[in-house]
Every structure is written in structure tokens, then in C-alpha cells.
């Protein structure tokens with residue numbers, strides 16, 4: 440009996456631990472006053488324990504009891520626009536601030552080393568011109584937002600700025616997508632107590648506590664991160680458009696409802712043709728993908744013909760199932776190779 444209770448207790452405890460670890464505050468590796476005089480203790484304390492904590496609390500509350508509760512933060516952010524403002528703002532807020540604390544240090548490495556140094560010089564010619572570019576992005580960001588150094592799907596570096604709590608992982612970032620390795624918070628809550636309206640002074644100061652060793656570690660991690668490929672696939676709009684029609688016709692069919700595919704077979708064919716005429720992202724530009732896309736067009740054309748001549752349901756089910764398999768060859772190839 441006692442063992443039984445202990446097992447239940449252990450199960451509950453471990454369950455709670457796992458849930459708590461899905462989204463949690465990162466611990467600060469330094470005290471609130473450690474970044475003085477560049478960032479004052481009161482700003483740090485409010486920023487970390489009130490602002491960041493609030494993003495996390497709101498995210499946790501929004502996810503509670505939903506299917507999205509177990510989805511990794513990065514995977515939530517990729518579809519941030521689709522998931523709505525609460526997840527976008529608070530998921531972004533939690534991710535962005537977690538990155539921010541990690542790249543600040545009271546004892547920072549002042550210059551990039553190794554691979555990162557090479558990449559910065561190659562892309563921006565020098566560290567100084569990178570800083571200038573980022574400061575300019577931060578100064579011209581109207582209202583609240585962030586400026587980023589990020590790794591693009593082709594593994595090159597780029598600078599961008601986003602509004603509010605958006606970041607380059609998000610669908611909302613348009614064409615400027617990738618994995619951020621350095622972010623500067625330009626919300627007034629990050630600097631107002633000490634610098635008031637003088638954003639430029641804050642930007643001048645923050646580089647003194649920017650730890651390039653941490654940024655370098657982020658860079659090397661990002662280069663190997665499978666998330667890059669996921670982001671790249673997500674930028675293939677024609678694939679996403681086809682996916683949507685497939686999802687909205689195939690899944691009802693699985694439940695015995697053929698109305699959606701009968702109404703939308705021509706649209707499916709049109710989306711397949713658009714996919715075939717689109718330029719796939721660089722790492723999907725292979726013969727295998729090209730062949731699968733061609734199969735998708737001929738399969739969708741056959742299916743559309745069947746629907747138009749009012750073929751038997753069994754025929755339509757068989758063809759749509761085959762088409763769905765072909766589509767997943769592309770999805771599979773997209774995410775598995777490399």
C-alpha cells in the first residue's frame with residue numbers, strides 16, 4: 440500500500456516537474472546590480488521579475504489545458520501569427536527575454552572569436568559596422584521592439600528589427616527569418632528609468648555588457664539546429680498553401696465526409712500547379728523533390744477529373760489517399776534529408 444502511494448506521489452511529482460519545465464523562467468547568472476553602471480539594478484529587477492515573469496505567466500495561462508501546452512516554444516513561435524496575439528506576444532516575450540539575459544554579462548568577452556568572428560567580418564566587414572547597423576535598426580524602430588543578429592536558413596548572418604515581441608523565428612517576420620543569436624530589447628521598459636527618452640545612450644552603453652562568447656555559442660548551436668530547416672520549409676508559401684487545402688479535404692474524408700474534396704478538387708489542382716511553378720528554398724532544390732511535386736500535379740489532375748465525372752466514392756477516396764501519400768513524400772523529404 441505504502442509503495443503504491445509512493446509510486447503515485449512520484450508520478451505526480453515527475454509529471455509536475457515535466458510540466459513546469461516546458462516553459463520556465465531561466466535563472467539569471469548575475470545579480471540585478473551586476474551590470475551597473477550600464478544597466479541599473481532597478482531596471483534589471485523590474486525587467487526580469489515583473490515584465491519577463493508576466494510574459495511567462497500569460498503564456499502559461501493561455502496554454503493551460505490546450506493541445507499546445509506540450510509544444511516546444513520554438514514550434515509555437517514558427518506559427519505565431521496563426522496562433523494569435525496572446526501566444527505571439529507572450530511566447531515571443533518569454534523567448535526574447537530568455538535570450539537577452541543569457542547574452543549579457545558583468546564580465547563579457549568583448550569581441551567575437553572563432554567561427555563567429557569570421558562570419559561577422561565576412562558579412563559586415565567589421566564588428567564596428569555590425570554594431571552601427573544594429574544601432575541604426577534599433578534607433579529607427581518606431582515604438583517598442585527588438586533588433587536582431589540572426590542565422591538565416593542558408594546559414595549566413597543577417598540583421599533585422601521587429602516590432603513588439605516578434606522575432607525572426609516567427610511567420611510574422613516575413614522574409615527576414617532565422618534563428619536569433621543576439622537580440623537587443625528596445626522597449627522603454629529596458630532603459631527608461633536610467634536613460635529616459637535617450638535610446639541612443641542606452642544603445643551606446645549596452646555593448647559594454649554584451650558577452651560575445653555567449654553569442655558565439657548561440658551561433659554554433661544555431662548552425663546545427665534542425666529548426667533552421669523547419670523555418671526554411673515554412674518560407675515555402677506555395678507548399679503551405681497546398682498543405683492547407685490537403686489538410687482541409689483529406690482529414691474530413693478520413694471521417695467519411697467527401698464534400699470538401701468534391702468542392703475543392705479544382706483548387707487543389709491549382710495549388711499543386713502553383714507549387715510546381717514556384718522556386719523551392721535552396722536546400723529543397725533536388726531531383727527527388729522535383730519528381731514528387733510533378734507527381735502531385737498529375738495526381739491532383741486525375742483526382743479533379745474523377746470528381747468532375749462523378750466517379751464512385753471509393754475511387755475518389757483511393758486517389759485522395761494516394762495524393763496525400765505523395766504530399767507526405769515531399770514533407771518527409773523536406774524534413775528528413777540533410
Ligand code: MN
Pocket residue numbers: 486490536624626628629
Ligand atoms: Mn523587455
